[in-house]
Amino acid sequence: MAVSTQQQRSHRYLMASVLLRCLARTALGSLAGQVIQTTGGPVQGIPAFDKAPANATLAHLDNWQDVAVWKGIPYAASTDGANRWRPPQPRASWNTTLVVDRFGDGCPTTPGQSPGTSEDCLNLNIWSAATNSTSTKLPVIFWTHPAGGSGADALFDGGGMAARGVVFVNYNHRDGAYGFLALPELTDELKKDFAKNSNTSLPDSLASGNWAVLDQYAALRWVHANIAAFGGDPERITVVGQSAGSAAVYHMVNAPHSLVPAGVIHGAIAESGIRDPRDPLAASLAESYNNASYALQLGAAFLKANNATSVADLRSRPWADLKGTSSFPGSGGGFRPTLDGYALPDTYARLLAQPPSHAVPMITGNTRDESGAEYGRTMTVAQYEAALTNQYGNLTSRALAAWPAANDSEAGEAYNRQWQDMSKVSSWGFAQGWDNATLSKNPIYTYFWDHAPPGQNQGAHHMSEINYVFNNLYKTDLPWQAQDYAIAQRMSAYWANFARTGDPNGPGVGVNSTSLVDWRPTLVNKTVVMRVGDGWGEIPIARQEQIELIEEYFDEQVPF
Structure with missing residues (x-):
């Protein structure tokens, strides 16, 4: 098989000294150093740690020597040229x-990215x-990473979860214009591809623009077919993601x-992203999508920006030379999934009103300082009143009463509380829909994360829970304290328990009970959410008058 220079670098044989270390770990029981047969061919991994991770005792990583890692296993062909x-x-x-001792290339998002990016990037x-x-x-x-990420990111290191007795997989998929471009010519090609390779009847609405989504499904199918050889x-299989990954x-x-066979998914965890379809933020945050007509308009603008007349013309150029791969003036947004009636079968509102294709237990939630809330926000009362008026319209007087601000020092915090309560109510609203759609047979658990990692000034920000749920504090250079390790034990235990049983409850490694x-x-009938981080246990999603106001506000919106 012909391989690229990058593949040769990524998959070359280890030096003799490294192989000896692999064999030493194998003697201790690790799979590192053993040849594992996959559907593509044989692979050999390495120890995940070459020494004890920082604060291994506090992190309860006593079995770190048992953890093996396989980096950059290809799950599909290169996406360059005709692909x-x-x-x-x-x-x-x-x-x-x-x-497979080095991470594979990440997928392009925009031109001019650093080395380690190529179109030969579909690896896990x-x-x-x-x-x-x-x-x-x-x-x-x-694990599906958020937008702009890759499987090589230290934040998504899986060694800490593997030490919890969970096989952890992350992967790369296409993004930006490379993952979401829609054009009539591409739609015609896609229909021919499916007609040739599938017996499935396709909807008349089938559109191009979901290459990244199809990558995600392909990686999941690869894992289902191969993970037993790695001890899984x-x-x-619990599918987990954050932001765009959710x-x-x-x-x-x-x-x-036809894309994700029945029985492949055992559970689902959506961190920071799944909201009530009536919530306006559902149309603007990471879980948003484009309708087919808008996706085609964006594709036409992409052709024009590159002075191209055909897909063949675009494919003939190096990926790094393509222009305008994020968004265009006046477009109102950039490349994202396309509502095509197939890979994305329907709107979120209509999907939530019917049983899902894969009815499984689910966890979803948000962090305190995201989705409109901003840690340390300052604003005047006048600015606060103007912001609520712009948002709530005829409901403004009730909103001002629900989240009062007597002076400028209270205004910023009141505005944050309004967003935080909306996140909790929105997660709760989605959970009601899920519970109804699955006839209460597939429980859903919601959380509200409120711990601010040390050494930063963004509070409990977007993505701030990830180090803790994966028990990989050793991979991020922050001044971790004993409480951070204790929080990580609880969070990773909830996630590991859920992966085992579909229920986050149960014993946890390193938990003091x-x-x-x-x-x-x-x-x-319970308007509560699980608080995690600085405290643990059920808290109200908001006061009753706040819940009623947010629900009325949601009812005035066009469901997404």
């Missing part, structure tokens, strides 16, 4: 063992502490069985 803006294509098999990474690849059957977390249980989670649980604080499913 640019096509569904992910099968990778040619290999016979020689790939020693696996962390496992299994000692027997054929019979261990550990639960699996399949293919019948216990949108991917929602797409997966609603994907048609035999079980965690009880986290009950969100119920129709």
Whole structure:
């Protein structure tokens, strides 16, 4: 098989000294150093840690020597040339063992990115502490990164979760124009591709523009087919993502069985992203999508920006030379998934009103200082009143009474509380829809994260929970304190328990009790959410008059 220079660098054989370390770890029970057979060909991993991670005792990583990692395993062919803006294509098999000791290239988002980016980027990474690849059957977390991320990001390191007895997988997918370009010519190609390779009847509304989404489904299918060889249980895969990754989670649980077969998904965790479809932020935050007509307008603008007349013309150019890959003047937004009636079958509102394709237990929630809330915000009372008037219109007087601000020092905090309460009510509203759609057979758990990591000034910001849920504080250079490690033990235990059983409750490694604080499913008649971070346990989503106002405000919106 012909391979690129980057592949040769990424998959070259280890030096003898590294191989010896692999064999030493194997003697201790790790899979590192063993040859693992995949559907594409044999691969060989390495130890995830070459020394004890920082504060391993506080992090309860006593088994760090058992954790193996496989970096940059290809799950599909390169997306360059004729494969640019096509569904992910099968990778040619290999016979020689790939020693996957380095992360593969990340996918392009915009031109001019740093080295380590190419169109040969559809690869994934696996962390496992299994000692027997054929019979261990550990639960699996399949992680989708937020927009602009990659599987190589330190924040998404899976060693800490692997030490919890969970096989952790992250992966790369296309993004920006490379992942979401829609054009009539591409739609025609897509229909021919599907007609040739699938017996599934396709909707008349089928449109191009979901290359990234198709990548995500392909990576999930690869994991289901191969994860048993790495000690994982293919019948216990929990799909997890944050921000744009949480949108991917929602797409997966609603994907048609021709793209994600029944039984592949065991559970779902959507961090910072899944909201009540009536919430206006659902149309503007990371889970938003374009309708097909708008996606085609954006595609036409992309053609014009590149002085191109055809897809062939665009494919003939190096990816880094393409212009205007984010958004265009007057476009009102950039490249994102396309509502095509297939990969994204319907609007969020209509999907939430019917049983999902994959009815599974779910966790969803938000952080304190995101989605409109801004840590340390300052504003005058006049600015505050103007902002609420612009938002609530004829409901303004009730909003000002619900979140009062007597002076300028209170205005910024009142405005933040309004956004925070809206996030909690919005998560609760989505949970009601999920519970109704699944006939209460698939519980949903909601959370509100309020811990600010040390050494930064953004509070409990967007993405601030990730280090804790993955128990990988050792990968981020912040002045962690003992309380941070204690919080990480609880958070990672909830996520690991959920991956095992579909229920976050149960014993947790390093937690100072035999079980965690009880986290009950969100119920129709209980307006509460699970507080996690600086405190633990159920809290009201808001006061009753605030809930009623937000619900009335939502009812005035066009559902997304």
